[in-house]
Amino acid sequence: MKVHLxxxxxxxxxxxxxxxxxxxxxxxxxxxxxSCDTELQLKYVRNYEGSLGFDFIKIPRVLQKxxxxxxVAEKLQLFKNNLIANxxxxxxxxxxxGAHIDxxxxxxxxxxxxxPKNEILKTFPLYNEITxxxxxxxxxxxxxxxxxxxxxxxxxxxxxxxxxxxxGSGKPALFIDAxxxxxxxxxxxxxxxxxxxxxxxxSNSYIFDNIDIxxxxxxxxxxxxxxxxxxxxxxxxxxxxxxxFSPCVGVDANRNFDFEWMTxxxxxxxxxxxxxxxxxxxxxxxxxLRDFLLSKNNTIKVYITxxxxxxxxxxxWGYTEELPTxxxxxxxxxxxxxxxxxxxxxTHYEIGSSTNVLYAAAGGSDDWAMGVAGIELAxxxxxxxxxxxxxxxxxxxxxxxxxxxEAIKIFAKYVEGVKCQDL
Numbered sequence: 070m071k072v073h074l075x076x077x078x079x080x081x082x083x084x085x086x087x088x089x090x091x092x093x094x095x096x097x098x099x100x101x102x103x104s105c106d107t108e109l110q111l112k113y114v115r116n117y118e119g120s121l122g123f124d125f126i127k128i129p130r131v132l133q134k135x136x137x138x139x140x141v142a143e144k145l146q147l148f149k150n151n152l153i154a155n156x157x158x159x160x161x162x163x164x165x166x167g168a169h170i171d172x173x174x175x176x177x178x179x180x181x182x183x184x185p186k187n188e189i190l191k192t193f194p195l196y197n198e199i200t201x202x203x204x205x206x207x208x209x210x211x212x213x214x215x216x217x218x219x220x221x222x223x224x225x226x227x228x229x230x231x232x233x234x235x236x237g238s239g240k241p242a243l244f245i246d247a248x249x250x251x252x253x254x255x256x257x258x259x260x261x262x263x264x265x266x267x268x269x270x271x272s273n274s275y276i277f278d279n280i281d282i283x284x285x286x287x288x289x290x291x292x293x294x295x296x297x298x299x300x301x302x303x304x305x306x307x308x309x310x311x312x313x314f315s316p317c318v319g320v321d322a323n324r325n326f327d328f329e330w331m332t333x334x335x336x337x338x339x340x341x342x343x344x345x346x347x348x349x350x351x352x353x354x355x356x357x358l359r360d361f362l363l364s365k366n367n368t369i370k371v372y373i374t375x376x377x378x379x380x381x382x383x384x385x386w387g388y389t390e391e392l393p394t395x396x397x398x399x400x401x402x403x404x405x406x407x408x409x410x411x412x413x414x415x416t417h418y419e420i421g422s423s424t425n426v427l428y429a430a431a432g433g434s435d436d437w438a439m440g441v442a443g444i445e446l447a448x449x450x451x452x453x454x455x456x457x458x459x460x461x462x463x464x465x466x467x468x469x470x471x472x473x474x475e476a477i478k479i480f481a482k483y484v485e486g487v488k489c490q491d492l
Contacts, residue, residue, distance in 0.1 A: 097142025100163030220357025230285035251292025262470025326437035334430030378454035
C-alpha cells in the first residue's frame with residue numbers, strides 16, 4: 070500500500086510540475102526597457118539570454134536601440150541591482166504583467182457575457198470558434214473558399230486553413246500563417262480579419278483574381294488553447310508536446326525548422342522559452358507546415374508569418390548577419406507594404422533581417438521557407454502592440470487587422486507578377 074502511495078504521489082508531482090513549476094509566474098513579472106552605452110554593457114545584459122525567468126523580446130545589435138525583457142518577480146530585484154552596479158540604465162514599461170493580463174481576461178469574460186453568440190473578432194476567439202467560423206465561411210462562400218487541414222497538433226487538433234481562389238489550377242500563391250507562438254493572440258485575429266475581408270467583402274475579389282491565397286490562422290492550436298484556460302497561462306509561448314524523462318513541456322516551434330537548426334539563438338534546455346526540440350521538425354505542427362508548403366510544387370511565391378510584438382517587418386536570414394542575394398527585392402517589397410499600411414493610422418515598421426534588426430535566431434519558419442522550400446520572398450511580421458506587450462486588448466483587433474490587410478494587398482500584387490517598382 071505504501072509503495073502504491075509513493076508511486077501515485079510521484080506521478081501527481083510530475084503532472085503538477087509539467088503545468089506549474091516550469092511555467093513562469095506572470096504575477097510580479099515586469100517589463101524592462103534597458104539602454105546600454107557600451108559594448109561591454111550590452112554583452113553583460115546578453116549573458117542573461119536563455120536564462121530561466123528572463124524572456125527577451127528585443128535584443129538589438131546596436132547600442133542606440135533599447136533591449137526589452139520580461140523578468141519574473143523572484144529574479145527582478147537582483148537583476149535591477151546588477152544593472153545599476155554596472156551603470157546600465159533601465160525603465161519599467163510594464164509594471165505588473167500579471168495585473169495587466171488579469172484585467173484583459175476580465176474584459177474578455179465580460180464581452181462574452183454580453184455577446185453570447187461570440188461573433189468572430191468581437192473577442193479573441195477560442196480555437197474551436199476559429200474552426201467553426203472557417204467552416205461556416207466554406208458553407209456560405211464555397212465558390213471562392215475551401216477549408217483544409219495541414220495535419221494534427223500534438224494534442225490531436227486539426228490545424229485548419231483556408232484556400233481563397235477564383236478557380237483554376239497552378240496559379241502563383243501567397244501563403245500566410247499565424248499563431249506559431251501561443252501567447253501572440255493578435256496574430257491569429259489579424260489572419261482571420263484578412264480571411265473575413267477576402268471572403269465576405271466582394272469588393273476585394275480582385276486581390277485573388279489571378280492568384281491563390283492560403284491562410285492558416287493558428288499554427289499552434291494546443292498552445293493557443295492553453296493560454297485561454299486561465300490568466301496564469303497567458304504568457305505560454307511553446308507547443309504542448311511532452312518528452313520522456315523531462316518535466317518540461319513544449320518546444321519553440323519557430324526554432325524547430327531544419328535550416329541552420331540550433332546554430333544560434335536557440336536553446337537545448339527543454340525548460341527554456343527558446344527550446345529548439347530534440348531534433349529539427351520534432352513537432353507535428355512544424356512538420357505539417359513543412360509538408361504542406363513542399364506539396365504546393367513551387368507555386369507559393371511569398372510566405373508571411375504573423376507574430377507579435379514589435380513593429381518589425383523581418384526577412385531572412387535569422388542565423389547570420391549576411392544578407393541573402395535577393396535582399397534588394399525583399400526590402401523593396403517590404404518598403405512598399407510598410408508604406409501602404411502606414412497610411413491607415415500612421416503605424417510604421419522597421420525593415421531588415423532578423424539578425425541585424427532584432428536578434429539572431431536559427432530554425433525559423435521564414436528562413437526555412439526561403440532557404441529550403443525555395444519560396445521567393447519570406448517575411449516575419451511582428452505586429453504592433455508596444456503599449457500592451459503580448460496582451461493587446463480586443464480594441465486593437467480591428468485596427469491591426471485593417472492596416473495589415475493593406476500590406477497583404479501589396480504582397481498579393483507581387484505574387485501576381487507586378488514588379489516591385491510598380492507596386
